[in-house]
Amino acid sequence: MALQWFRVPKDIVFGENSIEYLATLKGQKATLVTGGSSMKKYGFLDEAKKQLEKAGMEVSIIDGVEPNPSIETVLRGANEMITFKPDWIVAIGGGSALDAAKIMWIYYEYPDTKFEDLINGIFPELRKKAHFVAIPSTSGTASEITAFSVITDPENHIKYPLVSYEITPDIAILDAVIPSKMPPHITAHTGMDVLAHAIEAFVSKNATSYTSPLAIEAIKLVFSQLPVAYKDGENLNARQDMHNASTIAGMAFTNSSLGLVHSLAHKIGGEFGITHGLANAILMPYIIDYNRKESDRYDEIEKLIGVKNLADEIKKINKQVGIPLTLKEVTEVEITEEKFNEVLERMSKNAFDDPCTGTNPRDSCPNDVQEIFKAAY
Ligand code: NDP
Ligand code: MN
CATH class of the missing domain: 3.40.50.1970 (Rossmann fold)
Structure with a gap:
């Protein structure tokens, strides 16, 4: 058993x-x-x-x-x-x-x-x-x-x-009062990390009836409250909702594990020092495009939260909270084309070997990972 x-x-x-x-x-x-x-x-x-x-x-x-x-x-x-x-x-x-x-x-x-x-x-x-x-x-x-x-x-x-x-x-x-002191860029990056946790928990191969409703609730909370908390840091209702969303997503992913978004973010974080949540936010739409060819879980998310296209919604929210669409546009660290190409093969192989890859809804290979990195660059 x-x-x-x-x-x-x-x-x-x-x-x-x-x-x-x-x-x-x-x-x-x-x-x-x-x-x-x-x-x-x-x-x-x-x-x-x-x-x-x-x-x-x-x-x-x-x-x-x-x-x-x-x-x-x-x-x-x-x-x-x-x-x-x-x-x-x-x-x-x-x-x-x-x-x-x-x-x-x-x-x-x-x-x-x-x-x-x-x-x-x-x-x-x-x-x-x-x-x-x-x-x-x-x-x-x-x-x-x-x-x-x-x-x-x-x-x-x-x-x-x-x-x-x-x-x-x-x-x-x-306690919502404590995160209310976070500056906007940390609010944005950590908040998009929550969304990545929730979406990856929902589509995970190890998702269960215990984890999925939590993941959906967290996704809804982030979509409605992150832009508010980003714009108005002292809004304690939005802060408490985001704080709860983080923990609720955590309850899901600590039991269901994650997927390729985190595998790739861990490795590009190691190579370039890009903030974890920022890397997740940029990578997410590209990995959804890749995964959804073999998973209908994204259709379910769209139905449950009432949006047409999840990847497009993520791009929209990224824009609202000051996050670019591609890795080359990141300004906190410089991800030059030369260095990116130099490390691409190793980084892709390492990302494929990351423990989070095992529960990704679509079975991948290092070459697929490389293509996703290229698309996101
Ligand atoms: P950090 O704890 O690294 O903090 C980032 C910065 O934010 C620090 O400079 C900190 O300042 C500042 N800061 C934190 N809270 C506030 C606040 N309320 N107001 C103003 N400034 C604040 O950030 P994260 O929470 O994103 O944690 C990242 C770490 O967690 C990484 O090491 C990552 O690998 C790990 N991680 C752990 C997971 C887990 O399940 N355990 C999952 C995913 C990532 P100061 O130091 O002065 O307080
Ligand atoms: Mn994370």
Whole structure:
């Protein structure tokens, strides 16, 4: 019998000022983990500390988690936890801070863990010393709900996706006030990442009756609310809808996995440093054109959300949120034709080998991937 499952955190708390839920936790000590400066600057780190102290806890802070967090940062944080001995780990920040905190948690509970083992999917049993709360500040990665963490080896620029339901947080807190401070371009990129998660979850070979309705709800929310959140960052209704959409899409894709959009985005991200959500946003319409020849799931999406052509709708929304149609038009990094052609074959082969390729609705080959990259360039 092929066993199937659907797993998500025990508690999802959402709504404006839901950060106050921290005051209801029971424990002695909590360690807050955060990124660079944004959570400090807008007062959310202080607020989290205040709420944990209200709960009667002693609080320590580990900050300075960098974008694309490294194993060194993880070990530094774990060592601080080993000294402080928290029974709660509370990660507040973008996907980077959340991902790093998840792996600090492992090294705190099991200091002798071999990174090699984690890469190979061998994880120890957690929750012997601490439980984990995730408070995302971006509406994108859904790390607050997923079994994933992405840790980077800065020496060879390799991103290691670490996967185990052990590192799914116990509690996710979705407070719209926190992402309302995201600047428009981060709102756009992370928001289109949500759309990619939702669409890929729906068309995935591993989609189930548990994941598909969540994916559709997230697609609807992004189409209606991302342009609003992009234009008017302080609109808390739009922010809460996008924040919920991110987690809802995460509930789907952590159980159904993803597809070629993510395979290609991971590799072009590695080669050129293009932001993940931006790469997804540009690639999506081209991969829909490729996949739909062998999948009628896109027809279903169009029927369920009431649009004529999904790829065209994505191009429209990209335009509304300042995202170009092709890779060569990207301005945050320069993807020159010369370098693109130079790396194309290797990048396509690597994208084909990405773990996300296996659940793509259409079976592909490295040559197909190369053609998709060329179309999107
Ligand atoms: P990051 O966490 O990398 O943050 C990006 C930037 O946004 C940082 O400079 C951060 O500043 C800033 N920022 C975050 N929140 C706010 C806010 N509310 N207001 C103002 N500025 C803010 O971005 P992402 O959330 O996109 O996470 C990307 C990471 O997640 C990558 O490492 C990626 O590989 C990984 N990932 C993880 C997945 C998972 O399931 N675990 C899935 C997909 C990707 P500061 O540092 O100062 O806070
Ligand atoms: Mn993604």
